[in-house]
Amino acid sequence: MKKMQIFEPAMCCSTGLCGVGVDPELLRISTVLNTLKNNGVNVDRFNLSNEPQEFVTNKIVNSFVKEKGVEGLPVIVLDGEIIITGRYPSNEEFVKLLNVPENYIGEKPDSAASKKTQGCGCSGGDCCC
Template identity: 65%
Template sequence: MKKMKIFEPAMCCPTGLCGVGVDPELLRMSTVLETLKKHGVIVDRFNLSSAPAEFIADQTINTYINEKGTEGLPAVMLDGKIVITGRYPANEEFAKLLDLPESVLGKQKKSGSGGCGCKGGCC
């Protein structure tokens, strides 16, 4: 099974789902990762403020941060290689990267197409 890690910028809590103004993309990420977990797929998620040691211990992400800074986060790694930076994968990308059927996560609704209307996709 492929191993995916997501390295995120510093947030107030490990998931970023605290406070009054919850980012819909972080809510989507939590939902996607929980759905994957129910299907036996574990994606490790590291927040710079709550898991800084992971950023130091992983040589690939450490080099990336030293070269690009934290502005390039989130960074998604698959089997030790950075495959996406500056954004989270769409549902379809998760399925493709992890060799899963798209039906596991369903189609992501787009703004303005009768979906949820959240910026950048559905909540």
């Protein structure tokens, strides 16, 4: 199994989902990572505030931060190689990079929309559940 690590900038908590203004991208990443974990795929996530030693001991990340600064974070490492910088992988990239089925990251956006337009089987497609 492939090993993915995400090295993130300093945030107020391990996921960045604290406070009143939640970043939708951080919410998406947390949801994807939780869903992957529930399917037996672990992705290590390191926040500069909470795990600064990981940024020091990982030589390629340490070199990247020295050269580009923390402005270049997040850094995505796959099997010991930096593959993405400055952004998080898309859902499709997670599937491709980790070589997992699409349902390992949750429902596809199209399927949610089609369920809504097709209805739930209740009379007229409207129900309370």
